[in-house]
Amino acid sequence: MKNNDTKTDNVYIIGHKNPDSDSICSAIAYANLKNITGTNSVPARLGKINRETEFILNYFGVAAPIYLSTVKTQVSDLDMDRIDPVLPGTSIRDAWLKLKENSKEVLPVETADHVLTGLVSVSDIAGAYMSMPNCSELSASGTPVENVIRTLNAELIYASRKSLEGSGKVVVAAMSSDGLDEFIENKDVVFTGNIKSNQKKAIESGASCVITTCGTVISEEIIRLAKEKECTLLSTKYDTFSAARLIYQSIPVSFTMTSENLTLFHSDDFLDDVKDKMLSTRYRSYPVVDVDNHFLGFISRYHLLNAHKKKIILVDHSETSQSVNGIEQAEIMEIVDHHRIGGIQTGSPIFYRNEATGSTAAIIASLYSELGITPSPEIAGILCAAIISDTIRFRSPTSTNTDFLAASRLSKIAGIDIDTFSTRMFDAGLSIKNFSTEEIVLNDFKEYSIGKYKVGIGQVNTTELRSLKKMRSQIMSFLEILGKREQYNIIIILFTDIIEEETEALFVETQKGLVARAFSPLLDESSFHINGVVSRKKQIVPKLVSALS
Secondary structure, X not given: OOOOOOOOOOEEEXXXXXXXXXXXXXXXXXXHHHHHOOOOEEEEEOOOOOHHHHHHHHHHOOOOOEEOOXXXXXXXXOXXXXXXXXXXXXXXXXXXXXXXXXXXXXXXXXXXXXXXXXXXXXXXXXXXXXXXXXXXXXXXXXXOHHHHHHHHOOEEEEOOOOOOOOOOOEEEOOOOHHHOOOOOOOOOEEEEOOOHHHHHHHHHOOOOEEEEOOOOOOOHHHHHHHHHXXXXXXXXXXXXXXXXXXXHHHOEHHHOOEOOOOOOEXXXXXXHHHHHHHHOOOOOXXXXXXXXXXXXXXXXXXXXXXXXXXXXXXXXXXXXXXXXXXXXXXXEEEEEEOOOOOOXXXXXXXXXXXXXXXXXXXXXXXXHHHOOOOOOHHHHHHHHHHHHXXXXXXXXXXXXXXHXXXXXXXXXXXXXXXXXXXXXXXXXXXXXXXXXXXXXXXXOEEEEEEOOEEEEEEEEEEOOHHHHHHOHXXXXXXXXXXXHHHOOOEEEEXXXXXXOOEEEEEEEEOOOOXXXXXXXXXXXXXXXXXXXXXXXXXXXXXXXXXXHO
């Protein structure tokens, strides 16, 4: 992923990498159970769904879990500072009041279609305001009349068809009309008091806007003249000094905001990257946007100290190497598994259910029963299918009576015959026709840490062992490439014929003799043979642990 773009309280229920049917179906079923019992849960997968699992989900009409590439902490996991954006035409006075009301230092500025276009800060407003009285900023900024009316709390007497954009300077007519000629120019904005002659002079001189102060009542004669000359007329109750001071607060934030080279983050950015960027800059707050550049909030350095870890539940594994990337940054809530206890550590006690069954699905089925909940036919179906898959229809040495009883009970709820269904399921999943060498090797591949050794073990259940033997040279070449690329000390691929119940294993190793310690005698320097259906969990990993530890 780049994951969800907003923080939620969801718990992600995750199987292992290179997921098999037990991993996928157990995650779906357990998420369903957690949701029934009041925990917002989302099933997730860490890889492609294989053909067998695809058949199971399609057969029972169940959606595949979402794909999750990492659970590293992201910006979306932070409690951002929220504030509503303002439009570019908002006056700096309104922006200032909004900042003051929310005790903030920075405001986001968004376009009408909600795209972040800039930021306006207290220092931006203060700097702009301090430099205005000696300039023609009101004109240059394209200040709309609406902003002036709002800022001065003015009454609109007449609205000219002309805007204030392109207007001249701001003039206070504080002398007799005879002396105004050298001060008032075309398109100026002129403040007058209640002196009618000054109002008339300003309009006749070409002012774009005349503003009377102190609540002056404007005569009909002046209104007619304003309409004739297309001059906007306003009346405010502020005194002249206050009004002249305030008018500069009506300019739009677009004139003062910072809009270029914004340092911002996206909601799916990882905190590791955010920290590095913050270290190289010195801003108090950083805006966060979504994929459409819509503003979501601000983050600061202190937010990084209180990030919410993603909550996860692991099913069908407890090995860090088999789990989701970034697991060290997540909060593990529970583990439900039927394998050896791996190297995952938690910061506090958790619910850990580990049983010596042939499948995790059988444990999930037991959890439904213990809570007095009957799964739906769809959930019962995928659980039953996962048990059949992981126990190879109860032929695997890992299969237990618990698996058999659970599958029998679930098949009745789902309305399926185990023998008929399993034949169809295995036919759909066991064929390796049109599989590439990489797909054959990595279809069901798990990584283990055994002492100082990094070990990869894949397993292929098939009815086409003879065809695989013909591909031996290609498979061995790929194993050599994979071992060097991922720095494995040992890679073993098990090819099990579930009809003849025999297994042939191919392997590569960085140190000669490692595999022979556990599986002697070898057929040759890169293969060995085992009679019977083989369990990676029960017959391969324990022997390697004993030999290599």
